[in-house]
Structure formats: structure tokens, C-alpha cells
Amino acid sequence: MSSADTEPLTPDGVFELLSNHRRRMVLYYLRTKGGSVDVQELATEIAAMENDVSADELTSQQRKRVYVSLYQTHLPKMAEMNTIEYDKDSGTVRLADRADDIDEYLTTDDQPTYPWRFHYFLLTVGGATALSLTVLSVPGFGAVPLPVVGAAVLLVFTLSVAWQYWQAQNRTEPVPVELRQYDQ
Amino acid sequence: MSSAHEEICVTVSETVSEARDEPVDALPPLSDAIDTDGLDAIVTGDSSHDVTVAFSYAGMAVFVYADSTVYVRPERPREDSVPGAHV
Numbered sequence: 096m097s098s099a100d101t102e103p104l105t106p107d108g109v110f111e112l113l114s115n116h117r118r119r120m121v122l123y124y125l126r127t128k129g130g131s132v133d134v135q136e137l138a139t140e141i142a143a144m145e146n147d148v149s150a151d152e153l154t155s156q157q158r159k160r161v162y163v164s165l166y167q168t169h170l171p172k173m174a175e176m177n178t179i180e181y182d183k184d185s186g187t188v189r190l191a192d193r194a195d196d197i198d199e200y201l202t203t204d205d206q207p208t209y210p211w212r213f214h215y216f217l218l219t220v221g222g223a224t225a226l227s228l229t230v231l232s233v234p235g236f237g238a239v240p241l242p243v244v245g246a247a248v249l250l251v252f253t254l255s256v257a258w259q260y261w262q263a264q265n266r267t268e269p270v271p272v273e274l275r276q277y278d279q
Numbered sequence: 280m281s282s283a284h285e286e287i288c289v290t291v292s293e294t295v296s297e298a299r300d301e302p303v304d305a306l307p308p309l310s311d312a313i314d315t316d317g318l319d320a321i322v323t324g325d326s327s328h329d330v331t332v333a334f335s336y337a338g339m340a341v342f343v344y345a346d347s348t349v350y351v352r353p354e355r356p357r358e359d360s361v362p363g364a365h366v
Contacts, residue, residue: 160289167292168315171308
């Protein structure tokens with residue numbers, strides 16, 4: 096059993112885990128929140144997402160049903176698969192390292208964005224060509240001094256990096272596809 | 280509420296908790312007694328499926344019918360009055 100704990104989750108295990116929307120929500124919430132989360136809080140957040148109301152508009156019945164299903168079925172199962180650490184005494188859960196195995200089965204959020212690898216490849220080829228032609232004083236290129244060409248190439252790279260950084264900082268994270276049924 | 284059949288495990292837990300007069304938190308995990316995903320899949324709420332699932336859980340004999348009806352009775356007649364009896 097202890098050797099099985101250190102092995103990565105099997106695909107069957109991952110899909111079994113992900114086959115239930117409440118378990119997906121548990122993974123999502125724990126990942127978004129980070130660290131230890133109280134089971135009561137987890138139940139409240141999930142019930143709010145499912146019923147599409149804010150946490151204080153939930154009826155105690157709505158909250159309790161989610162709590163019982165987490166407490167009685169989903170959390171023990173996830174703990175047994177070592178994807179979460181479930182501390183029954185303190186009533187808290189946190190993601191275990193093994194939860195990272197699941198990530199490769201899920202969509203990443205940087206899908207149809209700008210092809211930066213291609214962008215830098217072209218810049219490198221273009222910059223190297225311009226510099227070589229200048230150094231070799233190929234007719235038509237000798238007119239521009241080398242430092243100017245060098246500075247121009249550097250500037251283009253700098254602007255690209257700045258743009259890419261800005262884009263990464265300002266990306267709004269969409270609701271992941273595995274939870275989309277609750278997105279309004 | 281949301282998907283009715285998803286809640287069968289909750290119904291089982293609540294029924295047993297009521298029958299034993301103990302809070303749900305005091306019961307052992309239902310997932311130790313039965314594959315709860317399997318139970319969800321069998322109990323479709325469609326009464327034309329003639330399926331009954333019987334298992335023991337927290338000292339109770341539990342019967343779940345395809346139409347989501349849950350029936351529980353003490354597993355052994357009387358003896359297990361010990362609180363938190365293990366199965």
C-alpha cells in the first residue's frame with residue numbers, strides 16, 4: 096500500500112475522481128484557495144456555486160446536503176486516493192502533492208493565446224540576419240551603423256517581453272471547462 | 280433540488296443518522312460501506328428498474344430501491360446499544 100502511495104495516479108483513478116462534479120469542485124476550490132480549508136467552508140462554497148446564490152443566501156438544507164455528501168462520500172474517497180489530506184479531528188482538508196497528477200488531464204488555461212514561441216523564433220532569425228548583413232556591410236545595409244541595428248534588435252526583444260508580461264498579468268482566468276455547467 | 284439521484288448517499292446517511300439518533304458526523308464514512316459512485320449509478324430514480332441494493336452500514340441493514348426509497352433496520356436484534364458500534 097505504501098508503494099502505491101508514491102506512484103502516480105492511474106488514468107482510471109484520475110477519471111474516476113473527476114467523474115463527479117462535487118469532487119471537481121473540491122479540487123478547484125482547494126487549488127484556488129490554497130492551504131488548509133475548513134470542511135464547513137468548503138461545503139458552503141460548493142453549495143453556493145451549485146445553487147448559484149451567495150453564501151449567505153443558502154438555506155441550511157442546501158448547505159447540509161453538500162456537507163453530508165462531502166463528509167460521508169467524497170472526502171474519504173479523495174483521501175483514500177491520496178489526492179487530499181483530510182484531517183478529521185480539525186475538520187480541514189488540503190491538497191496533497193499527488194493532486195498534481197490530475198493537472199495533466201485537465202485543460203490548461205493558456206489555450207488560444209498568441210504564439211510566443213513562434214514570435215521569438217522569427218525575432219531571433221530576423222535580428223541575426225540584420226546584424227550579420229550589417230557586419231558584412233552588404234550593400235544597402237552598410238549605411239546604418241552597427242550599434243543602431245543592435246539597439247533596434249534589443250528594443251524589439253524588450254518590447255516583446257514587456258508585452259508578454261503585461262498579457263500574463265492581465266489575463267482573466269475563465270471558469271475551467273470542467274466546472275462550466277455552473278457558469279452563468 | 281439539483282440532480283436528485285446524486286443525493287441518494289445523503290439520503291442514506293440522513294436516514295441512518297435518524298434511525299440511530301446520532302448526528303451524521305458521528306457515523307463512519309458511507310464510502311467505507313459501499314462504492315458510493317456505484318450506488319449513485321444504480322439508483323436512477325426510475326422505478327421501472329427493478330433493482331434493490333442491500334448493504335450494512337453503521338450497524339444498520341440498509342435497503343435502497345431504484346426509485347430512491349431508502350429503508351433501514353438494525354442489523355442485529357437489539358444487542359448493539361454500544362455507541363459508535365463498528366461494523
